[in-house]
Amino acid sequence: MADIELRNVRKAFINFVALEDLNLRIEDGEFVALLGPSGCGKSTTLRMLAGLEFPTDGEIRIGGKVVNDVAPGKRDIAMVFQSYALYPHMTVAQNIAYPLKKRGVDKAERDRKVERAAALLHLEPLLSRKPKQLSGGQQQRVALGRALVREPEVFLLDEPLSNLDAKLRSYMRIELIELHRQLGKTMVYVTHDQLEAMTMAHRIAVMNGGKLQQFDTPDAIYNRPANLFVADFIGTPSMNLMEGSLSGSNFTVGGQSVTIDRSRLKPETTDGAAVLGVRPEDIMLGDGTIDAVVELVENTGHEKIVALAVKGCDRILARAPSGSAITVGEAVKIGFDQTKTHLFEKDGEGRRLNLDQDHNSLP
Amino acid sequence: MPNRPNQTTLERQYARLGILLIAPTVVVFSAVIVYPLLAAIYLSLFSIYTPTLQGEFVGIDNYVKLLSGKLFWQSLGVTLTWTVGTLTLQVIFGVAMALLLNRSFWFRSLARSLVLFPYFLSTVVAVLVWRWLFNDLYGALNHILMRVGVIDMPLDWLGSMPNAMIGIILVGAWKYFPFVVIAVLARLQTIPEHLYEAAKIDGAGPIARFFDVTLPQLRSVLTVIILLRAIWDFKEFDLIYLLTGGGPVTSTQTLALLVYKEAFSLNQMGQAAAYAVAMMLVMLVFMVVYIRRTGTKET
Secondary structure, eight states: OOOEEEEEEEEEOSSOEEEEEEEEEEOTTOEEEEEOSTTSSHHHHHHHHHTSSOOSEEEEEETTEEOTTOOGGGSSEEEEOTTOOOOTTSOHHHHHHHHHHHTTOOHHHHHHHHHHHHHHTTOGGGTTSOGGGSOHHHHHHHHHHHHHTTOOSEEEEESTTTTSOHHHHHHHHHHHHHHHHHHOOEEEEEESOHHHHHHHOSEEEEEETTEEEEEEOHHHHHHSOSBHHHHHHSTTTTOEEEEEEEETTEEEETTEEEEOOGGGBOTTOOSEEEEEEEOGGGEEEEEEEEEEEEEEEEEOSSEEEEEEEOTTSOOEEEEEETTOOOOTTOEEEEEEOGGGOEEEESSTTOBBOBOTTTTTSOO | OOOOTTOOHHHHHHHHHHHHHHHHHHHHHIIIIIHHHHHHHHHTTEEEETTTTEEEEOTTHHHHHHHHSSHHHHHHHHHHHHHHHHHHHHHHHHHHHHHHHHSOOTTHHHHHHHHTHHHHSOHHHHHHHHHHHHOTTTOHHHHHHHHHTSOSSOOOTTTSTTHHHHHHHHHHHHHHHHHHHHHHHHHHTTSOHHHHHHHHHTTOOHHHHIIIIIHHHHHHHHHHHHHHHHHHHHTOOHHHHHHTTTOSTTTTOOHHHHHHIIIIISOBHHHHHHHHHHHHHHHHHHHHHHHHHHHHHHO
């Protein structure tokens, strides 16, 4: 059993607070991504799980045991670093065998395990090379090998793919998912790349400014963002956010009004200033009541991203099929898919005002 | 300058500029290194009286005397003992101090500059101070050792063996270990922190981290330090000459001191030149290793 629990964890450095009151429960065998912009506290969280940093307050439990004061080598964890941190003077085989050697595993057993890890990661032909003679992707696999040879209960991965090129990254994503499926161990994966988090993780912890914003499945994070930060951070292009005011079933933005399904909002929602969020794919071009002018069309190949100028709000982005005939300067009417709009508080934490059950019922 | 047919005009101009820029160095180098070197070899073939610099050609007689006599071999032994002894201490103290200064603590930058003090101190000043400390009548060293109870009677530090050898080795180590500190500290600061973190997670304790992460990273810099310092210590003159004068008798007479004594006390410039050339040949071994080491590092 290797579930992970962080209870009221706080981490303060001399001149700033990296984490505030973090509560997180990761189940045994789960693949969790810690996602957020740089400086959000995700790496600090991971380093505390590894034992490389110690919490100022709170409790960290791995497999039910409090590990606050347990040295990194004594926790049943392995970590893959962004820079891979391979020992430069050791061969691939020696690198992979190192954690076993430090734990007093005998030579024959070590060789057997290194061989198995090498086979799993297709490293056999490289075993006698030094890290310097390897490509980034190969070094990455050696780092993974060094982590998994010990068969730890928990894997900690600190942006392991960020130094790879785009093609290799998408390949390694699939490899990692496959690896997790085979090993069935708990994995905590730090990334600032939402694509990695969305495609690989069972659940994503979105963090910002040292605070946990939302901890949920990729589907929930995308379709039911808990607040304005998550709504804005997740999705490429990101969600269109329009400041306006809510009055009954009408939301007014820049003098134009859209109808809102009030039954989808929390009962305590009051009229007044609010933020309406619509994903680019939920904007209906040529079907609605709002006047817009096409400012720019980006053709990505499989679709077109259309930038629209709408009076009284920032530029709005919409997705259109690649074959659609849209020209720059064209005036269009746009509308929003009623069942997929999001409403947030304008002030405070920008909390979501929609009821949570919507989208669950959607096919 | 070779005028290769496939060279462009611009390349030829650059080549010409390169030769022009390097020329002054070559001239100075020839005047102060190549000429004295050739002159020494030339002198070593004569029997020369130093004050007049007159004498007759004796061929390789000086070398025959050198190889068959005891003096050269004894001095070579002394030189090697001194070099190995002081160099070992320099490296051990230097690495230990660098490791210490690489940790963060209060007044670290002050400590870092203080450590360099012996290296910057003039040898004459340093030796005078040490001679006071070593003095058998009123020296602080004997006083402290007697107070602590290590010895009952004052020791004759510089006038008897093996104390004199221990003395010069210690002072040499004290004087030159800062060089090791500077070089090692500079390298230590470039070792990525992630390596230590990875080692911690892999279960390596502090000692294992030193041997498995730090030491391998220091290897290249230590090779250079050891070779350079070996060359410098091998030909050390002033420190030993001022501290013991080669004594008692010839117990601490290194090759450099032997050359000096032969040339200026015994006025045998030709024989002295022969000793100097022999000394140079021994140092050539270090030089070749050094050049090979630093040369292969590029590839």
